[in-house]
């Protein structure tokens with residue numbers, strides 16, 4: 001049996017736009033995802049999250065499901081435009097009340113709330129008035145919103161995540177345009193990322209100065225990173241894999257742990273990469289009490305050769321493969337999920353070790369890991385998700401091996417509690433431990449939910 005420390009945090013994660021629905025209820029203002037998903041062709045069959053899992057109305061039932069599963073923690077995000085319908089100004093008390101109820105219900109059931117302040121659903125008003133993440137002044141708006149959340153929820157919430165996957169907001173939202181706000185650019189990702197880091201720094205600063213001394217919580221950021229394995233043993237490919245990781249996660253983690261962007265990025269991007277002011281970096285450096293990691297897959301990386309067709313690699317690199325000079329590919333023997341992401345548990349172990357070595361063994365929490373499988377619209381197929389059980393067993397085993405190798409992994413959150421709105425993929429991609437019938441809203445546990453509950457109960461598998 002592989003056992004974990006008794007205080008290891010076992011949880012499941014979700015995000016506001018993906019589960020809540022009720023997008024115009026009780027005064028919620030629109031976010032960029034409401035706008036993006038209303039443009040024909042941007043999402044699968046033009047699906048939006050107007051109803052989603054109807055979690056806004058079914059939150060009590062959902063907490064009961066978590067309780068039944070024995071979850072120790074639940075990671076969810078707050079919808080900024082539910083709290084501030086126009087992004088700033090007047091507070092929408094009904095929005096505050098929704099999260100107060102949810103938080104109280106979780107605590108009543110011994111489930112620790114882990115709250116993400118921003119999981120991509122940026123207020124539409126601020127996008128239109130200020131150009132969103134491209135405007136340096138946006139950092140103060142993030143701080144203003146975060147401050148309200150600390151003030152209203154921080155007496156009970158002691159685990160905060162400022163941003164979910166800023167890489168995605170930057171690359172997919174401002175580079176490839178596959179996610180809201182749907183901008184396509186080679187330079188904007190670097191600007192958006194820079195302002196997100198500045199926003200993170202300011203949010204943490206407010207928490208540390210005004211709230212942490214009395215509320216005694218912890219705060220960090222959730223970065224996403226897939227592993228990059230050198231395609232061959234050549235020095236060039238090893239360097240390419242290293243560089244790919246630097247352009248992926250060190251882009252965000254180096255400023256936080258080491259005080260500046262990685263040298264490889266500066267070298268390759270020159271002035272296209274913004275520079276931090278002394279003031280900015282003073283807030284950003286050491287601004288995470290733990291390392292939040294969202295991890296899904298692995299790809300092979302090789303040095304791009306002159307004249308290579310890079311089309312195939314654009315997805316994984318978010319359209320900046322020329323900047324990195326890295327060509328990505330997959331080993332054909334790797335099993336694929338419904339997202340066509342390869343299942344490679346050892347990549348997770350290698351990544352955990354790589355991060356630990358680079359950032360001097362911080363406490364790490366895997367804040368997301370999971371998979372979508374095909375044909376699960378049909379509940380009878382979904383409840384027999386043995387492949388998802390295998391996926392989780394493989395990745396959690398890799399986590400266990402990483403801990404034995406010295407990694408300070410302190411918790412693991414499965415993505416996701418229940419099938420939900422998978423962004424531009426609409427409802428076609430199902431990542432849930434619980435099946436959701438999107439016509440009736442009915443939730444049904446899959447085999448993976450039962451397996452995960454048993455693991456939690458036994459403290460291992």
Ligand code: GBH
Nearest residue numbers: 015164165224226296315316317340341422
């Ligand atoms: C997360 O992002 C999100 O936080 C969550 O909201 C979402 O529902 C969940 O994952 C599932 O998608 O294109 O083959 O190169 C996932 C971040 C970044 C993981 C890109 C996979 C690319 C694989 N993803 N990465 S590939």
